[in-house]
Amino acid sequence: ITRIGVFTSGGDSPGMNAAIRAAVRTALYNGKKVTGIYHGYQGMIDNEMYEMSSESVSSIIQKGGTILKTARCMAFKTPEGRAQAYANVKAAGIDALVAIGGDGTFTGAEIFSREYDIPVMCIPGTIDNDLNGTDLTIGYDTANNTVIEAIDKIRDTAASHNRLFFVEVMGRDSGCIALNAGIAGGAEAILLPEKDTAIEELIDMLAQGATTHKSSMIVIVAEGDKNGGATNVAKRVKEKFDYFDTKVSILGHLQRGGSPSSADRVLATRMGYSAVNELLRGNNRATIGVRGSEVVTTPLEEALSKKELKLNEDLVEIAKIMAI
Numbered sequence: 001i002t003r004i005g006v007f008t009s010g011g012d013s014p015g016m017n018a019a020i021r022a023a024v025r026t027a028l029y030n031g032k033k034v035t036g037i038y039h040g041y042q043g044m045i046d047n048e049m050y051e052m053s054s055e056s057v058s059s060i061i062q063k064g065g066t067i068l069k070t071a072r073c074m075a076f077k078t079p080e081g082r083a084q085a086y087a088n089v090k091a092a093g094i095d096a097l098v099a100i101g102g103d104g105t106f107t108g109a110e111i112f113s114r115e116y117d118i119p120v121m122c123i124p125g126t127i128d129n130d131l132n133g134t135d136l137t138i139g140y141d142t143a144n145n146t147v148i149e150a151i152d153k154i155r156d157t158a159a160s161h162n163r164l165f166f167v168e169v170m171g172r173d174s175g176c177i178a179l180n181a182g183i184a185g186g187a188e189a190i191l192l193p194e195k196d197t198a199i200e201e202l203i204d205m206l207a208q209g210a211t212t213h214k215s216s217m218i219v220i221v222a223e224g225d226k227n228g229g230a231t232n233v234a235k236r237v238k239e240k241f242d243y244f245d246t247k248v249s250i251l252g253h254l255q256r257g258g259s260p261s262s263a264d265r266v267l268a269t270r271m272g273y274s275a276v277n278e279l280l281r282g283n284n285r286a287t288i289g290v291r292g293s294e295v296v297t298t299p300l301e302e303a304l305s306k307k308e309l310k311l312n313e314d315l316v317e318i319a320k321i322m323a324i
């Protein structure tokens with residue numbers, strides 16, 4: 001390996017910059033050259049590439065978003081798109097790749113690496129924490145902290161007005177953010193994509209809170225919950241439960257921004273460093289992860305095939321008990 005291409009792809013997450021910085025500096029430390037590829041797979045196809053140096057990643061560890069920009073790219077799903085991408089990668093002298101992103105990024109990396117026999121290591125970067133092969137993804141901790149800050153603020157106003165709030169959080173099909181932020185924010189109920197909660201069941205939980213004279217209530221609704229989002233849930237609850245005045249707050253993309261937490265910066269730095277070292281060691285078509293305190297690697301095929309991600313059932317039980 002003489003030149004490593006680094007890119008971010010899919011939804012951005014806080015800590016991606018720290019991962020880029022670590023990958024670039026580890027590669028340079030080992031005498032390798034580094035090309036930054038803008039806008040993920042789209043930039044590969046459009047030939048948006050530049051030479052990276054140690055200076056080009058200075059003062060970015062604390063920044064949210066990604067200096068390499070990102071995109072969700074449909075063209076890379078076609079053989080023609082990938083052929084164009086490979087032609088550009090080859091012309092740039094890139095002979096290995098570090099891909100930072102979520103499962104779409106992993107899927108693209110797996111196919112591309114097989115098709116063109118180019119080594120690739122992936123780094124899990126997504127606020128959703130929905131990837132196999134790691135306990136944690138880069139950005140998840142920061143997003144949780146952002147959500148908790150928002151819930152705390154909502155609690156202040158909710159308690160002052162004796163209101164019931166439905167707060168919708170991101171996570172796509174994963175309830176990780178909802179569950180974690182729900183516990184940390186003292187939510188009265190949490191609706192998760194992994195658990196079907198009927199509206200009647202939710203109303204029973206809220207009615208229980210009414211008997212103990214709670215001054216406010218917060219229901220966290222994961223965006224992937226089967227009841228169809230916080231607005232819909234609020235409307236249906238309101239029809240039968242009017243103990244409290246009801247409000248809805250959809251947190252949206254603010255959950256993706258902001259300066260990464262200390263935990264995310266360290267996680268991203270370890271992962272960026274390990275991704276390059278694994279490539280140099282001859283590892284290929286795998287993802288970096290952390291299990292407990294260890295950095296591990298998992299073949300992409302395996303990481304992508306184990307589709308079913310399980311929530312921590314203890315946390316689900318704890319959340320229920322804490323809401324009484």
Ligand code: F6P
Binds near residue numbers: 011127170171223256
């Ligand atoms: O995967 C990260 C994520 O923020 C999800 O939680 C959310 O469902 C999705 O991306 C939103 O995507 P976009 O920014 O493309 O609207």
